[in-house]
Amino acid sequence: MKIPGFACKSLPLAVALVLANSAAAQFEPDPLGLTRELPAVYPQSWIIAQDASFFHPNDGKFIVLDAADDSQHGRYKGMFNGSFVAQLAIAESRPEMYVVETFHSRGHRGERTDVLTFYDKRSLAPVGEVVLPPKRALTLPIKFSLQLVDEERLGLVFNLTPATSVSVVELERREFLGEVPIPGCAMIFPTGQRGFSSLCADGAMLTVHLDAQGAVLSTERSETFFDAQADxxxxxxxxxxxxxxxxxxxxxxxxxxxxxxxxxxxxxxxxxxxxxxxxxxxxxxxxxxxxxxxxxxxxxxxxxxxxxxxxxxxxxxxxxxxxxxxxxxxxxxxxxxxxxxxxxxxxxxxxxxxxxxxxxxxxxxxxxxxxxxxxxxxxxxxxxxx
Amino acid sequence: MRGLPAAILLLCAGVSLHAGADEQRARVNYMLNCQGCHLPDGDGTADRIPRLKNFVGYFLHSEDGRAFLINVSGVASSPLPDSELAELVNWTLLNFSKPQLPVPFQPYTAEEVAELRKNPELDPESRRKRILAELQKTAPQLAIPPVAE
CATH class of the missing domain: 2.130.10.10 (YVTN repeat-like/Quinoprotein amine dehydrogenase)
Incomplete structure (x- = not known):
């Protein structure tokens, strides 16, 4: 007498199994575990939106988008992080992007560490980092806080403590080379082969040329060309x-x-x-x-x-x-x-x-x-x- | 508000600027141009911003130190005209660091400031250390406290 009872109880299970089998026959599940890569050189219509996360800045993001794509899922290409009002520079000669960012050892507090993080353009994965003096300017994002010079061999980071200086990083060897003071001046505007200029409070421009090791070769002040008070x-x-x-x-x-x-x-x-x-x-x-x-x-x-x-x-x-x-x-x-x-x-x-x-x-x-x-x-x- | 006249009186008692100087203007210029970093009481911060309080007056014991205080970019590149800048630096020295000043104190003139501010210092940190190390050797009686790195 146990058998009919068993059969009776099992019927819904059997039906479910049959249904599942027939569904499996029609349904091709997505393959899992695939990782797709982006191209090493991004198409012309792509942009990277830098979300500084103004209201919680240690959670900044860079979102890669195709501005020419009309579909929402089509234009979203990926995302990578940038902690605490990070800055971004994108190389052309290597499939790399550089993010200068700041971390504190206890999230919102604790010891501060500034790093230049190397991102692979294809995987959007962090592939390296250089630890910097914890001095970088913590401002709203501005492109001229992180610039590449010397055919993208040197990365320059603007520091503000409020004494102003520039940290120099060798990008191929991924090595911090040193720091150049730019007192009273701010920002990095690539100049010549391996130099940069900065805007100074008195309306002049300071131009610094570096050698291949990042040491100062020459420093020059321009005539004043603007008046910070008047215009x-x-x-x-x-x-x-x-x-x-x-x-x-x-x-x-x-x-x-x-x-x-x-x-x-x-x-x-x-x-x-x-x-x-x-x-x-x-x-x-x-x-x-x-x-x-x-x-x-x-x-x-x-x-x-x-x-x-x-x-x-x-x-x-x-x-x-x-x-x-x-x-x-x-x-x-x-x-x-x-x-x-x-x-x-x-x-x-x-x-x-x-x-x-x-x-x-x-x-x-x-x-x-x-x-x-x-x-x-x-x-x-x-x-x-x- | 009741404290304000008293504060001004105290200020006037403690500070004596040269004739024609406007102490209230100097104080406001300090608030607008300096205290954001050097802080209202001139304390600075240990490792980043040089202390003015009971310190900045030491620099006037050296000729290079006297020039340095005007060559340093925050002073040299200030938007203030020479006369107000001289007034502000003199006020800062007397207000924050009178005990460290040489006697007699020779206030900066507008002309002196005009000349010195033409050459902003390109490596202030090194020069500051050099001047203070020199003073520690040549004027040990000042007992300048060790400089924070």
Whole structure:
């Protein structure tokens, strides 16, 4: 009598087994454990959104996105970390990216360690690190806090304790070489073969050339070319090769040629010359250049003392050689930061005031798409991928 | 508010600047340009920001030290005009480090500051150590405390 009872009880199980078998016959499960890699050189339309995690900065992120892809899952390429308002530099000659970041031994407190972390572009995995003096400037992300010189052999890190200096790292051997004082001056603008320039509080530029071991070969101070009280320059120029185009708070542009041993500083000219409305540059990352050397600038009307970080309602496009305004792009939403993708038909990507990314055709100014929901909170700085 | 006049009186009693100097302006200039790092009481921080309090006056015992205080980038590159900068440095010396000053104290003039600030020091840390080491040798009676690294 046990058998029918058994059979009866087993029936649902048997049915379930049969159903499972037939489902298995139709359902091909995804293979697990696959790791896919990104290309060693990123396509031209890719950007890296730097999310500084403004409200919890030891959890910063760099998110790799294809700005030309309309599908949400298609454009999200990957993510890597950057602790405590990190800075990023991307190599072209090696499949590497460099993140200078800060850790504390107990998370939010304890002994501070600054490191330059080496990331593999393909796997987005950390593949090496160099420990630095714990002095790097802890500021909102700014590209000129970490720069590569000497054909990407040396990495330079801006320090602020508040004494200012630059840490020099050999990137091939992954070795800290030393520290160069730049008293009263700030930021790193690559200059010549193996040098850099910094902006000084008194309106001059300090230029330092290094030898292959990172020791100082020469130091030179330029004539003063701006007045920090009357019309300060933004420390965030639009860079095209070794040409640095510095906007000023009042809306002038000063182009500095850093290709030679000494900076060649051009005379300033007014960006909004002949345009009514009190337009001035502003934002977190207000100026960028495209591959052809055109300068793009976030502009806001009604500029006044203190509006230099206001969002821009338009992007103005300038030909810096002709000293001419060549186009005005009205933005869908005001923006705080802009970046251009590489190539002949660049995309203009703008962090809008909702902290999503608006993508425009830089040539026509047409809004193409908005990148949202990619895990971002505060994507304050955008890096054209290389 | 009640404390303010008293504070100013005390300040005036403790500090004597040369004729024409404006102590209140010097104090405000210190607040706006210096105390962010050197702190309101001139203490600095042990390993990063040089102490002014009961220390900065030692530098005036050496000719190079006197020049250094103006050559140092925070002073040389200051946005203040020469006269206000001289006033501020004199006030800082008297306010924070009077016991360490040579007697008589020779205040900086605007002309002296104008000349010295033309050459901002490119390696202030090394020069500071050099000057203090020299003073520890040549003026042992000052008993300058060891300099924090």
């Amino acid at each position: 300060a320059v933004f420390e965030k120029p639009a860079m095209h090769g070794r040409m640095a185009h510095f906007p000023t708070f009042l809306g002038n542009l000063i182009s500095v040629d850093l290709s030679g041993d000494s900076p060649v500083i051009a005379s300033p000219w007014a960006l909004a010359n002949g345009v009514e409305g009190g337009w001035r540059p502003g934002g977190v990352q207000p100026a960028e250049a495209d591959s052809a050397g055109q300068v793009y600038m976030l502009m806001h009307p009604g500029g006044a003392e203190g509006t230099h970080k206001d969002p821009g309602s338009e992007v103005w496009v300038f030909d810096p050689e002709a000293r001419q305004l060549s186009a005005r792009i009205a933005l869908r939403l005001p923006a705080i930061s802009i970046e251009l993708t590489r190539g002949e038909s660049p995309l203009l990507v703008a962090t809008n005031i909702n902290l999503n990314l608006d993508v425009y055709d830089a040539g026509s100014g047409n809004h193409l798409r908005t990148l949202a929901d990619f895990g971002q909170e505060t994507p304050l700085v955008l890096h054209g991928a290389r």
